[in-house]
Amino acid sequence: MGTSLFFALNAPKDNRLLAALPEEDYQALLPLLEPMDLQLGMALYESGGVQGYVYFPTSGIVSLLYVLENGSSAEIAVTGCEGLVGIALFMGGETTPSRAVVQSAGHGYRIKAAALKTKFEAGGALQYLLLRFTQALITQMTQTAVCNRHHAVDQQLCRWLLLSLDRLPANDLVMTQELIANMLGVRREGVTEAAGKLQAAGLIAYSRGRISVLDRPKLEARVCECYAVVKREYDRLLPPAILESAWQATAGEET
Numbered sequence: 625m626g627t628s629l630f631f632a633l634n635a636p637k638d639n640r641l642l643a644a645l646p647e648e649d650y651q652a653l654l655p656l657l658e659p660m661d662l663q664l665g666m667a668l669y670e671s672g673g674v675q676g677y678v679y680f681p682t683s684g685i686v687s688l689l690y691v692l693e694n695g696s697s698a699e700i701a702v703t704g705c706e707g708l709v710g711i712a713l714f715m716g717g718e719t720t721p722s723r724a725v726v727q728s729a730g731h732g733y734r735i736k737a738a739a740l741k742t743k744f745e746a747g748g749a750l751q752y753l754l755l756r757f758t759q760a761l762i763t764q765m766t767q768t769a770v771c772n773r774h775h776a777v778d779q780q781l782c783r784w785l786l787l788s789l790d791r792l793p794a795n796d797l798v799m800t801q802e803l804i805a806n807m808l809g810v811r812r813e814g815v816t817e818a819a820g821k822l823q824a825a826g827l828i829a830y831s832r833g834r835i836s837v838l839d840r841p842k843l844e845a846r847v848c849e850c851y852a853v854v855k856r857e858y859d860r861l862l863p864p865a866i867l868e869s870a871w872q873a874t875a876g877e878e879t
Contacts (some may be wrong), residue, residue, distance in 0.1 A: 656736070658734050658741075667699065670723050693812050728797065728799075775848045778817075781815065798832060822843070825842070
């Protein structure tokens with residue numbers, strides 16, 4: 625796919641953070657963005673590894689995973705078109721103990737680490753937006769830890785499904801039970817039982833690695849409070865229509 629066609633089908637502004645930038649800031653960032661395919665299973669960075677880029681997905685989902693010494697892993701957050709992958713680069717840590725893996729294939733843009741750090745350190749709208757996203761992401765990580773400790777596997781599965789669907793254009797996900805178990809950090813048998821309960825209740829249909837959500841309202845009624853906590857915080861910090869005006873108001877107070 626040629627670059628011009630890629631831009632036409634996957635515009636940078638399909639990412640909510642990039643879309644929320646004031647036009648002048650967006651145009652300044654645009655030449656630094658490199659289009660890329662997010663292929664299923666692709667690792668964007670590894671635990672403890674040097675992060676050369678920050679990624680802005682326009683479609684698809686990236687999972688942030690914590691990997692133990694024995695090789696087992698658990699998902700600590702998901703990111704899609706609402707945000708970015710690679711907060712350690714501009715938060716000063718440079719590396720992170722988690723790894724980032726494409727959970728659902730899609731497209732996006734990346735920017736070199738040095739270029740983004742320069743833009744971030746200059747302050748302004750980009751810094752404002754990235755810090756708000758970081759706060760929302762920390763909320764998701766915190767709530768995931770609480771959920772995994774205190775709630776049943778079927779509630780965890782509901783939370784995971786809803787967070788994933790919020791970042792996808794359809795009500796279908798391609799994901800095996802084994803991969804879901806790795807994401808949730810539970811045994812595969814637990815996922816099989818939990819998925820069976822949801823399917824028997826008519827909330828989902830599961831076949832050959834494809835999950836279709838049949839009744840989202842009932843799924844939302846069944847999920848624990850963790851999903852609502854995360855969604856409220858993302859909606860509060862990253863509302864699609866007023867991010868730019870919120871930044872302008874903040875900038876006006878400082879002048």
